[in-house]
Amino acid sequence: MSMSIRRFTGDIDLEKLDFATLQRVSAALAVLEEEAKAGKIVFETKLVQWSSKLRKPRADKKPEPLHMRPLQPGPRKVLEFLTKQVKDTWLSVEEISKALEMKANAVRPHLSLLHKRGDVKFKEVPGKGRRSLKLWNIR
Secondary structure (H helix, E strand, O other): OOOOOOOOOOOOOHHHOOHHHHHHHHHHHHHHHHHHHOOOOOOOOOOOOOOHHHOOOOOOOOOOOHHHOOOOHHHHHHHHHHHOOOOOOOEEHHHHHHHHOOOHHHHHHHHHHHHHHOOEEEEEEEOOOOOEEEEEEEO
């Protein structure tokens, strides 16, 4: 006894179908789902809500440079604080986080982003033990 297997994959854009075709496709899918429920075939459907937000960016459109993108509230708060400091004042993450009433672990990624954008700079100085300490300042 030979066994034949057919595998189907693909997407059906239901919005592009006319009413008669949509009825036939729906009926065919219902039959396949019944057979799968009875254990005669393996079949699954997934309803996907497609949105233009999910589409990949066009190849001809390059992403906006990092320094041109608007800042989110967290990094903006850190940048505004550092801008108000005396010009040659270098601050540690702990000092910045204490002044902004934020946790140090929340301030670090904001400083990293601001550094990548070119808004802030840091210098490393000897810290406690083997680790060096980063001190931050506005560019």
